[in-house]
Amino acid sequence: MGVAERERSKLLEEGGSCRDSKIGGAGGLELDEGGPDVDVRGGNLIGEAPPPEEVSIEEAAKSATAYTNPGPFEALTSEAKKYVFVDTFDGARLDLSKQLSPMMMINHNFWLGTSMLQNANKHYTFTSQVVADEDQTTVLVGRLDMNGTMEGRVIKTFRQDEDLSVVGKFVCVATPEFDAGSNQLAGDVDLSGKSWSGNVKYGCMGGGDYFSCNYLQAITPRFCVGGEAAYIGAQKVSVGSYGCRYNGVGWMGSAQWSGQQGALSLNYMKTITKDRVNFGAELQVAPTMESNVVFGAEFNLKQSKVSTVIDGGGGIKTVVEAKLHPAANLQFSAEADHLKDSFKFGYGMTIMG
Secondary structure, eight states: OOHHHHHHHHHHHHTOOEEEEEETTEEEEEEOTTSOOBOTTTOSBTTSOOOOOOOOHHHHHHHSOOOOOOOOGGGTTHHHHTTTOOOOOOEEEEEEEEEEETTEEEEEEEEESOSSSTTOSEEEEEEEEEEOSTTSOEEEEEEEETTOOEEEEEEEEEEESSSOEEEEEEEEEEOTTOOTTTOEEEEEEEEEOSSEEEEEEEEEETTEEEEEEEEEEESSSSEEEEEEEEEETTTTEEEEEEEEEEEOSSEEEEEEEETTTOOEEEEEEEEEETTTEEEEEEEEEOTTSOEEEEEEEEEEOSSEEEEEEEETTSOEEEEEEEEEETTEEEEEEEEEETTTTEEEEEEEEEEEO
């Protein structure tokens, strides 16, 4: 066996490939550049990815993106709407809240010199909230105003865990006139899971029976769709609405359509600066070819917050809230409608004790 053949056999045993060539006019050897190179340590072709590691189903489930609960259907557009809605008022308003114990809190609300109430320019409301048990699953809320209207609420959490949450609510409203249109008696149940939420409600409202149910489902971690159906016995009509929402990175968009009126509402919010500046917009379109657009912005400063809204009719609403103390806030409210020649101003204070 010649030298070339012995070298060829040696390279083949080590995993390489070779071919005859002429170097300096003599018979020589060189690696075959056209053939695949072999990693003699691992037995894999050089440049080829190693076989994937086996992953168990449990590990894959843990690494998968979890679906989040989309929240109640009633709050489908609330995140975007809060930047296009400003709670303006006129006159003077004072809110006093006192934590009497870890289980009880009371609130006094005074509103004087206002033109926003029907047949009155002043209003007072007393509210009390009590946690009825040690595990804090039952909350009682009572409210009484200066007109004698009483409202009572019972909120009971039956189950609260990762798989299922069940919360029941009972509401009773009574007026001194015992007007069937103003009195209310209703109960509802909130259900929510890892990726869905629903509500069922039944009661007597407006002088007739009332029944409604809604459902909201997360299709992806960022997108959810849902709908609501209701029957109003006093008017003998059935209504329905449908909506969807997409949560992007730093922005959110939602749409809601009302089946009876045929009205479409589109909402959008954008975080310009995290925890500082937020922007919102709303477009409402009706079959009567009437539409309305609203733009709003919220600015969170070091010791104050400014919220302003401008609608398509030229109306401007602004509320400035200044923090005087960790437990005291001062509000200034202004509303101007140049087309209607209407201007309203107010100031208020909120004190927590």
